[in-house]
């Protein structure tokens with residue numbers, strides 16, 4: 001087991017699009033173990049995506065077991081995750097292991113339906129809302145070469161919270 | 168060694184102010200830090216941190232021509248080297264109601280007594296002839312969120328204001 005090096009912006013590899021996982025073998029499990037250890041080493045970190053450690057396969061881990069106040073599924077390994085449905089919009093504050101010392105306000109879907117495989121390759125479907133849905137959207141963005149910096153909203157655009165109309 | 172300055176430029180809004188001011192700063196070798204540049208009413212306000220090798224007097228001499236060109240009043244303060252996001256907001260508060268004087272004073276005094284440290288406040292007036300005053304505040308709840316919620320409930324009841332508090336749970340991932 002090892003803590004892997006985190007790529008930090010402006011490393012151009014953070015903009016790379018990751019490939020689907022096709023082989024569910026022991027190498028995948030070993031990598032997921034290291035990725036998890038790397039996430040746990042990040043202070044306050046609740047999610048990580050494989051490309052953040054320079055591994056361009058569609059794998060993310062989210063772990064909200066430390067946030068019992070937000071409804072969540074605990075620790076999830078999501079392989080080839082796809083958001084099949086999204087609704088609502090919410091502004092929340094995000095930071096990133098790959099963008100140290102900066103946080104910003106980001107609009108994300110409030111509720112999502114997600115399909116993903118686990119590390120054995122079994123298909124699962126999840127309903128998520130609020131903070132957990134936000135974390136998953138942040139991590140899936142990494143798989144598509146997007147950082148939260150690509151989705152910053154102007155502070156003043158919050159003045160009339162439009163999510164009230166979207167419901 | 169270069170020093171940090173906080174420049175304030177204020178005047179009637181017109182096109183080209185931001186480009187004009189920042190180009191002048193760039194040409195004199197100043198390095199910009201955090202900035203707030205925003206239209207307030209028909210005015211344009213710039214507050215910008217800049218790192219510069221020269222003295223306050225030299226900075227002022229360089230910037231005055233562009234300030235004059237755009238009819239901006241210029242003020243410069245010498246400041247300590249800025250730190251980035253020294254405290255993170257953990258609460259966002261919205262207050263709005265029919266416009267009248269005293270809303271900001273009442274709300275912020277009550278919130279300050281309940282432990283709110285304001286990091287960012289923006290307010291706006293909207294709603295046409297029956298104008299609405301809107302306040303959005305981000306800050307830290309130094310005495311906890313419940314204390315702020317109680318104050319907001321009191322404001323809603325006693326001062327006929329709509330109030331909303333949302334905790335800010337910063338995601339790191």
Ligand SMILES: [Zn+2]
Nearest residue numbers: 096097098340
């Ligand atoms: Zn991230």
